[in-house]
Amino acid sequence: MYSPTGPTRRRRFGKGPLITLVVVLLMLAGGGVYVVAGDADRSGTARPVARETGSAVPSGSPAAGGSPGPVRTSPMPTSILPVPTDPPSTAELDAARKPREAHGWVAGDSADLPSRDVLTGPVWSVGDTIVQVLYRDVVARRVSDGAVAWRVSLPAPVCGAPVGMTPDGKVVVAHRNPAVGEEEKCDQIQMLDLKSGQKGWVKKLTTTSKLDRPKTAGLSISGVFLVLHQGATASVHQVSDGTELFDVPTDNPWSSTLAVGERGCHPTASAAGSTKMLVISSCPGADGAQFGQIMEIDPRARKVLWRYRVGDGQLIAKVYSTDPVVFTTTTSVSSSFSNWRIVALDRAGKVRSTIDPEKQGIPPCLGLSDLGGTAAQVCRGALATQDTLFLTSETGLSAFGLADGKPRWKSDVGSDRQLRPLRAEGGTLLAYLGPSKKEAGRIVRVGPKKAMTTVLRHPSLARETEYGMQGGDVALVGRRLIISPYWVNGDDRRHDTRLLSFTP
Structure with missing residues (x-):
């Protein structure tokens, strides 16, 4: 879930990524946060750059890599923050580059934004472009130099966008109602062709249940199909023309003792990759306790392939990967994140293994406030391959076997740098080592027996800009690292960077 109205600005510099409950509630009140978790099975030339999971291109897929994540610190009002210095230009980066430092480009933008923090939306990789959502604009930039290739402006701010896209580069985004007095409703969906920058069909959503939340819209794409949920209902559509195919079942096979009208499992989130479509629901139990359910939907056959339920009082929070299916459970998604676990399922929806990271001192989603959001694919700090799960904490990275x-193994990096998985390669991991107050960031290789080795050093001149963007997304597109900020401020005195990129 992506909301154009961000939470209170956080400090640009700070050690820990842990967030207080107050920040969680603020973000939830703002309509949710769009971040991405991912899947391991994306393929094709049009590739989604996922926040926290994906394929070799999106940071975080099992087959290619895992999921990098942001480092957000405690809140600080924007009004008391000093106006940052202007970021260096691409030409200045190139002129000041030292031997063995990366080449880089910096992308700014003159688009008109509200004079406040505005959350960035997802970033997709399509052919030779990177496409970014920001407020009411969808902008494509050339991967080679960051120059704008095309721009699409929508009638109102974007309020929902999927992690992935169709194999031919099409997505569906939700934006707010532009009508006066209706601005809070997230009830317009628009298809976009990310290759050409052309708009496609557009629809207005209608409320079908008292539990529907017209202020939010969750969207996930698997292949050529879209699953759309509005809080209490979910439906599957064709991306090509918007045709609604069927409603996601809300039956509750786990609680036959309840009256028919009390049994419904209401969809709360969805997650999708190129081969799988998952829907998460909250179900009432016989004793009044809620429990979570996750199911795989076959959009072509229009049926549920399998369901898995967690214990009474437990809910499903975030999906680390859709292939293999790896997700977190917790006793509460919106307040306390204690007693959380990780569950891996096989292709039949049966338990493959469970992991208890809490015993290892590893916080869920790097301890970030996104954990309480409504989107499932928003968790940072995890990467799943078919047999290994990599998790990052404040001090390092841990690898767990998904079979058992x-x-x-574990690798420590110290408490002042953030290590974020990018891609698994032959038993080792390519990761982004975030900048410190004294050093620029790096791409490193981490393994079970070898010391951490540097693959690429980022330019020293970019350190301050890079440090201020640690709350955003990081992904590899080929050999090029793309960094997107978590938010951009619309104050005319500021010149916040939209994208930052490095390559050998």
Whole structure:
């Protein structure tokens, strides 16, 4: 879930990524946060750059890599923050580059934004362009130099966008109602062709249940199909023309003792990759306790392939990967994140293994406030391959076997740098080592027996800009690292960077 109205600005510099409950509630009140978790099975030339999971291109897919994540610190009102210095230009970066430092480009923008923090939306990789959502604009930039290739402006701010796209580069985004007095409703969906920058069909959503939340819209794409949920209902559509195919079942096979009208499992989130479509629901139990359910939907056959339920009082929070299916459970998604676990399922929806990271001192989603959001694919700090799960904490990275859930190895990096998985390669991991107050960031290789080795050093001149963007997304597109900020401020005195990129 992506909301154009961000939470209170956080400090640009700080050690820990842990967030207080107050910030969680603020973000939830703002309509949710769009971040991405991912899947391991994306393929094709049009590739989604996922926040926290994906394929070799999106940071975080099992087959290619895992999921990098942001580092957000405690809140600080924008009004008391100093106006940052202007970021260096691409020409200045190139002129000041030292031997063995990366080449880089910096992308700014003169688009008119509200004079406040505005959350960035997802970033997709399509052919030779990177496409970014920001407020009411969808902008494509050339991967090679960051120059604008095309721009699409929508009638109102974007309020929902999927992690992935169709194999031919099409997405569906939700934006707010532009009518006066209706601005809070997230009830317009628009298809976009990310290759050409052309708009496609557009629809207005209608409320079908008292539990529907017209202020939010969750969207996930698997292949050529879209699953859309509005809080209490979910439906599957064709991306090509918007045709609604069927409603996601809300039956509750786990609680036959309840009256028919009390049994419904209401969809709360969805997650999708190129081969799988998952829907998460909250179900009432016989004793009044809620429990979570996750199911795989076959959009072509229009049926549920399997369902998995967690214990009474437990809910499903975030999906680390859709292939293999790896997700977190917790006793509460919106307040306390204690007693959380990780569950890996096989292709039949049966438990493959469970992991208890809490015993290892690893916080869920890097301890970030996104954990309480309504989107499932928003968790940072995890990457799943078919047999290994990599999790990052404040001090390092841990690898767990998905076959048995047992720890495999651990690598410490210190408490002042954030390590974020990018891609798994032959038993080792490519990761982004975030900048410190004294050093620029790096791409490093981490393995079970070898010390962490540097693959690419980022330019020293970009350190301050890079440090201020640590709350955003990081992904590899080929050999190029793309960094997107978590928010951009519309104050005319500021010149916040939209994208930052480095390559050998």
